[in-house]
Amino acid sequence: MTSEGYYALLVSEPLDRENVPEYEITFTVTDRGTPPLSDNKTLTLELLDVNDNAPLFQKSFLTIPLVENNAPGAMIGSITAADPDLHENQYLVYFIVEKEIYNTSISMLFSINPEDGNLYALKTFDYEREKEFLFHIEARDSGVPPLSSNVTVHIIILDQNDNIPAIVAPWRAHGSVVEEVIPRSTDKGTLIAKVIAIDADSVQNSRITYQFLQITDATLFSLDQYNGEIRTMRMFSYRDPRHQRLVVVAKDNGDPALSATVTIKLSTVEHIIKYLSETTEIPLEYDIFSDLNLYLVIGLGSVSFLLLITILVIIVLKCQKPKAAKPTPPCRNSVISQRNSTLADSTLVSSDAYCTQNEGSLPSAAGVQQ
The missing domain is CATH 2.60.40.60 (Cadherins)
Structure with missing residues (x-):
């Protein structure tokens, strides 16, 4: 009670509008007469909102499956948060926290509606190239000062049977x-x-x-x-x-x-003979004999052939050259041999002649002898 005769209503603990938005308080006034008389007065106490609550997501980690070969611009999920405050204190705005994935800005891959939190894929994904994405989405209220919270979003690309064996x-x-x-x-x-x-x-x-x-x-x-x-x-x-x-x-x-x-x-x-086929098990990356090797082989063969021909010609010319006759000097033995040979030949002739004449006519031989 104040000095002016007024009474003050005090609270014993902090009040939270989100828990109890209003209170009904009844005041009773009683005098001290006999008998005492009283009067009642009911007071409704409505609490005003302040921005004391941040947006709240149902989960702090959200997984969204997405089948590959999706249509660009297709909605892939909805992400929402709740704020127990009132009016502008509960009006939320959603946006993707900027980052780079595979050297590409996340805002070039996904988009979110700032008012309702609907999430969209901006391109077609291929499981064989991109299998997952991990980024954050933030929800922020419009209070003063604004409060915010975020959720981690995990996009999993699901495989589709789009590759032929x-x-x-x-x-x-x-x-x-x-x-x-x-x-x-x-x-x-x-x-x-x-x-x-x-x-x-x-x-x-x-x-x-x-x-x-x-x-x-x-x-x-x-x-x-x-x-x-x-x-x-x-x-x-x-x-x-x-x-x-x-x-x-x-x-x-x-x-x-x-x-x-x-x-x-x-x-x-019946029997397998090893041979070189045009269709081998392992393709040859290069020929055994290249063009350069072939030219070298032909050159070496030509030089060798010319060298062999030259050698044969030289040998033939050497064989056809006439040899000079060397005179033999006379010696005593050879003269005696020649004389003996002459005597022997003449004696042989004489003897033959004698025998011939003797057989033809014996008297004539006697007359000659005389």
């Missing part, structure tokens, strides 16, 4: 046909070929299974649906054709499933 083995030089040569004496269970396909999609959509699409003889070959190995189920017989055609399809686990095929042409021979 790619067959990497067996290696194909051109097209999708592979030619293999195997001996007819191949045993049962021998590995003939192995088909390997890869898929750029995620785990589920990249799971590959293999199966025969076409096969010449289903009793001759088997195909493992998980690892793509083709093996013989039995040995070849004389009734089996020499050429077999196998078409293998590699299919992923997507919905709808995507697939790729490879054709393997098998030729059976």
